Amino acid sequence: MSSTTVAEFANELKKTPEILLDQLKSAGVPKAAVTDALTEADKQRLLGFLKASHGTVEPERKKITLTKKSTTEIKQADATGRARTIQVEVRKKRTFIQRDEGHPATPEPVRGVADVPAPSAAEPAAPRVDEAELARREEEARRQAELIRRQEEELVEKRRLREEAEAREREKAERAEQVEQQARAARAKAAAEKAAAAVTEGAPEAPEEAPAVADRKAAAEAAAAQVKEDAKVKAAAESKARADEEAARAKDLDERRRKALAEAEAIRAMMNAPARVLVPHKAPEKVAQEAKAAGVKGTLHKPTAPAARTAAPGAPGAAAPGAGKEVKSAKLSSSWAGDTAKKKEIKTRGDASGGVGRGNWRGGPRGRRGNDRGGQEERVQAAPVEARVLEVHVPETITVSELAHKMAVKASEVIKQLMKLGQMATINQSLDQDTAMIIVEEMGHSAVVAALDDPEAFTDEDVSAQLAEALPRAPVVTVMGHVDHGKTSLLDYIRRTKVAAGEAGGITQHIGAYHVQTERGMVSFLDTPGHEAFTAMRARGAQATDIVILVVAADDGVMPQTKEAISHAKAANVPIVVAINKIDKPDANLDRVKQELVAEQVVPEEYGGDTPFVSVSAKTGQGVDDLLEQVLLQAEVLELKAPVDAAAKGLVIEAQLDKGRGPVATVLVQSGTLKIGDVVLAGSTYGRVRAMLDEDGKPTKEAGPSIPVEIQGLTEVPQAGDEFMVMGDERRAREIATYRAGKFRNTKLAKQQAAKFENVFSELGAEVKTLPIIIKADVQGSQEALAQSLLKLSTDEVKVQVVYAAVGGISESDINLAIASKATVIGFNVRADAGARRLAEGNNVAISYYSIIYDAVDELKTAMAGMLAPERREEIIGSAEIRTVFVASKIGTVAGCYVTSGYVTRSAHFRLLRDNVVIYTGELESLKRMKDDVREVREGFECGIKLKNYNDIKEGDQLEFFEIKEIARTL
The missing domain is CATH 1.10.238 (Recoverin; domain 1)
Structure with missing residues (x-):
């Protein structure tokens, strides 16, 4: 409760x-x-x-006061003839009182506002109250009736108990009265007997006492009778008063019960009554037409008399007061349009309103308000407007103004709500979907994800319409593992090539895609980088593969990237074949490697698990055939199939911008057949395949499932990891690509703006240094990996800001951007052209070239360390004891000191210790030795020291000297 x-x-x-x-x-x-x-x-x-x-007090009538204020402007010429604009503010106030039963609602007259006549039968009825309010009123009436019934029952019960108590009191009083009377009678009898005895004994002595006793007895009897009579009168009066009170209470209860029942009956009648329609008021244009027809042509012409004047007031069919004006109900106005239109008119000396509502053509005196009351417009009471709950469809991005329009509110209300939630926004700013849906919910509406006319809905039709019979296909195998564990060398032995020798630094920095024809069938390999910076590449490789070969060095064991590769493979739900490489080394330990893999939930088959383990050597070729056999065995278990005679669909493995060939993408066909001339849609780019090369650089005309190829002809460089598909219509491909590009741009902009506004307050107080850089790389994957690696170097004091990152050579536009943003240009496996080099030299723009990601990360880390504020450390160099204190009027207080340890320099700082407690820290003002200024005093010598801005020194104090050194910090 x-x-x-x-x-x-x-x-x-x-x-x-x-x-x-x-x-x-x-x-x-x-x-x-x-x-x-x-x-x-x-x-x-x-x-x-x-x-x-x-209950007996009449409740105060409920009132509703409506106040309306409007401001208009009129132009009026002053004494010089110039027109001036005057602000006119009109205030109107209406007070409506709740009507009693059977009486019409009459508005309370308000000072300064004309009386409103009662509504006629032809006027619209009051609008119905909503069902919730009616139900609430009926429930309140029932509750009041029930409360009155309970009170009546309690009153009856109280009356019965009171009567019983009064009866008991009366009976008790009567018994007490009887006992008192008996006592008085006994006392009177005893007195009489005593008096008789006295008379008998001494009759000659007291002959006059007998009459006195008789008189006292008579007086006592009279007093007793009077007391009894008074008690009866008092009891009768009290009984009558109680009866009158009970009758009044019963009458009051009956009256209240009757009112409650009548109100409940009125509510039921109101609920059952049919709704009536409001009668439209007379349009203002019609009034103007009537005025025009009446002959009003100028501003100073006297208008014709209104119909209300010509007709007799009591004649039937005579126009009511104000008949030439807009007619409104006596209820609350449902439309203030008439008043607004009338206020916007310019008032002139003539009758610009056609004589409507004016007593005469020039207007009467200020005090004659009664002339206008008869022609005052009648108001129509509007039904209470219930708050509407709208269903707002929110797209992925939406501007503040569009969101406000969908909710039927002003844009300032949306901006105010955003500021309450801690986000600053402008009217044209784009909001992401999550933020917009939160705003909609906060403003009391229902937010749903918009189902837009997405042109991507046609992509499924293009693919599904050409599905053909699924045939067996070659497996796609991804080689994953830690850096320098021999992944590329193992692939080299399988392909009989020397790819690893051509990699910069001996490590793979791209995804290599190859297909190899073996005795038992064809296998497609994807070689992923093992460096920690290429996490996204490894994730893409795991998503595009059927089987993962996890390469682990026998002499190194499970490393961080090995664990990451295991998690990627498990997340993609693909089987793993473990290849323990470098078994030809003398320090190889197979058992240790297996135990470490078991700890990572990769259990070999010999231990009861389901993961094949193969010991191989990429150098000697030992175990390579067994590895391929295990891979093909896993492929047979998976029963891999794909349609061949259908539109191609696959994944973009890598992308780059070639200076001579344009955008080039390495794709893996997963289903269908890709041919030269096909229209390809890849992410937010599209194009027609102009040329197609295999992994050896030889031209080919088509590529089937599980075949990696390099295609040319796209409009832009696609993102690595995007899906591609062949479209039947180039126009449709262009529409979808444009739609995706706009959606990606708006979403990115909304998130960037949200991040900027969230960080604006946190960065106001802290001084954060920024290192802006521009990254240009040879392929999309390397650019992404390098940008992510450099952003991870950011700290609370120095942050890396990637101004621009793209693929391709360094051009003059990149140098101009670097000049404007004061950024450093980083080229990864790319070079700047001659024009860019000249522009960079002329504007002192630094260009750094790298071919190994290690070098780029290390050099940038060094540059960021140089931007850090140096660390200040204190180094104690000596101490001294104050043995004598000299006070000179011109110099001040001088301490005669003895250096007990170390040395003292003129530029050193000191701490003054008294009883081993530091009481002051400061600098030396002068250091003297035998009246000579010296720069340094060693241990065992005496000197005179003048402390800067401090004179409170005593004999026996200790001085501790130290120097502050700045030490360069590292990340």
Whole structure:
């Protein structure tokens, strides 16, 4: 059960806690402090008490006050004849009072506003209240009726208990009265007997006492009779008062029950009543036409009398006051358009409104408001507008103005909501889908992901329409492993080539794609880099493969990139064949390698697992045939098939920009047949295949499934890892490529802007140095790997900013960009042309060439270390003891010191220690030895020291001298 404190409930009722505590105490709810909890039962008890105590008071009528303010401009000539613009502000106020049962709603007259006549039968009825409000009112009426019934039952029960208590009190009083009477009678009898005895004994002595006793007895009897009579009168009066009170309460309860039932009946009748339609008001254009027909041609012509004047007020069919104006209901105005249009008109001396609503053609005095009340426009009360919940379709990117238009609000409201969430935005800024959906939900609407007219929907039709019979295909095998574990050398032995010898630095920095014809069939190999910078390349290789050969050096074991390759293979859900290489080395340890692989959840078949382990040597060729046999065995188990006579579909393995051939892409055909002349769509680029080369550089006319080829003819360099497909129509391919490019650009821009605005406050206080660079590489994969590796070098003090990264040679445009951004140009396996070199030399732009990614990362790390602020360290050089203190009027306080250790220099800093506690740190002002200024004093000598800006020194203080040295920092 929910509960609130007395203070919270008082805040909800807009009362002070002290008043609420008094009311709770009167209602019988024991609450002593404002922190006490109130239950629903306590609130119901308080409600019953308040209704019982205020039930006879007529509730205050509810009022609705509508205030409207508008500002217009009029032009008026001044004394000099120049036209001036004057701001006119019009304020209108209407107050509507809730009507009683059976009485029409009459607005309360407000000062300064004309009276509104009651609505006629021809005018539109009040709009219906919504069903939720009607249900709430009916529930409230039922609840009040139930509360009145319970109060009546409690009142009857209280009345019965009160009558029983009164009966018991009366009976008790009667018994007490009887006992009192008996006691009085006994006392009177005893007195009488005593008096008689006295008379008998002493009759001659007291003859006058007998009459006195008789008088006292008569007086006592009269007093007793009077007391009894008064008690009867008092009881009768109290009974009559109680009867009157009970009758009043019963009448009050009957009246309240009747009102509650009548209100419930009225609500049910209102719910069952048919809805009535609002009658449209007279258009302002019609009024203007009537004025024109009446002969109004100038501004100073006297207008014709309105129809309300010519017709008799009491005649049937006479026009009502204000008939020539716009007619509105007596309810709340459903459209203020008429007033707005009227206020925008320029007021002139003549009748520009056609005589509508004017008592005379020049207007009456200011005080004659009664003339306009009859012609005041009547208002139409509008139904309370319920907050609409819109279903907003949010695309991947949307501008602030478009989002505001979809929600039917102003763009400033969306910007305000964004600023509340900590993001600054402009009206034309693009928002990503997640941010836009959060804004929609925050503003009370329902956000759904937009299903746009995506031209990519046609790509599935183009491929599925040409599906042919699936035939067996060659497996695609990716060779993965740590750097320098012999992946490329193993492929060289299989291909009988020397690819590894041609790699820069002896390491692979590209994805190499080859296919080899063996005795048992054809196998396509993908050789991935093992360096840590080429994570994305290895992930692409694992996604495009059927089988992974994991190469592990027998003398090195499992390394970080080996673990990463295992995770990529498991994520792609492809089988692994482990090749333990370099078994010909003397320090090879096969068991250690197997145990380390078992720890990585790669269990060999001999240990009960499902992963084949083959020991090979890329140098001698030992075990290579067994490795190929295991690969083909795995391929047979997988039953690899692909359609041949269909449109080609595959993956972009690598891409580059060749100076003579243009964009060149290395693709792996996964299904279908790729032919020269086909229209290819790859990511956000497209083109017609002009030339096709195999891995040996020989021209070929077609490529089937599992065959890697190099194609030319694309419009731009595609992204490595993009899927490609053959389209039947070049126009459709161009539309899809344009759509993808725009979507990618908008999404990237929205994320960049969000990141900039999020970091703007965090970077205001900290001084962060930035190293801007421009990267140009030979292939897409190398450019991506180099950019990611350099960005990882960023720290809190120095950040790497990749201004531009692309493939191809260094051109003059790249140098111009470097000049504008003050960036360093890095060329990876590319060179700058003659024009770019001259421009760079003339503007002092540094160009660095690299062919190994190690060198690029190391040199950039050194450059970033040079931008770091040096580290300041203190080095203690000596100490001295103050033995004498001299005070000179012109010089100040001078310390006579004895150097106890090390040495003291003129430029050294010092710490003053008193009782081994540092009390001051500063610099020396002068250092003297025998009245001579010296630069240094060694251990065992005395000297005079003047401290800079400090004189509070004593004999016995210690001085500790140190120097601050700056040490270069490293990343």
